[in-house]
Amino acid sequence: MTALTIAPRTLPRQQHTRAHLRLTTRGKAVIVLALALVALLALSWGRGGGVQASSISAGPAxxxxxxxxxxxxxxxxxxxxxxxxxxxxxxxxLDLNAMTTTQLQPGQRLIVPAS
Incomplete structure (x- = not known):
């Protein structure tokens, strides 16, 4: 009896070469500006979510x-x-006008609470 032996054929190894990305100064500036714009948009969008219009005044009239x-x-x-x-x-x-004395001068303008 004869035996037939099949040996696996070895394939040549392929070299994986990576293409290196080289950025110019202008390319780097464009990327930095784009990232800054995205960051600003994210910040402004996040801050605007809590803002609501209100008809309630901030303090007494x-x-x-x-x-x-x-x-x-x-x-x-x-x-x-x-x-x-x-x-x-x-x-x-006295508080509204930051006054330390009760002395008044004619023509002086005072802030008073409105009723």
Whole structure:
């Protein structure tokens, strides 16, 4: 009996060559700008999600008055908020105008709480 032996044929190894990507300075700048644009768009899109329009005011309403000769903070407080305690209104006027004294000058403009 004769035996027939088949030997596997060896294939030549293929060389895998990678093409190296070489970027010019202009190409690098384009990539950096594109990434920066994507980042800015992502940030602005993320920030806009929580913004809602509201008809609620940020604080209590105020108005301006001009001090007339002989006016006092008490008299202005009574005119500005007739239904409120004048002491509270005087304190509010002092706070709104960052005043450290109750002295008034004719022609001075004051911010007062609007009723």
């Amino acid at each position: 105020t108005a301006y008055v001009s001090v007339e000769p002989g006016d006092t903070l008490w008299a202005i407080a009574l005119r500005a908020a007739p239904g409120d305690d004048p002491r509270d209104t005087v304190d509010r006027i």
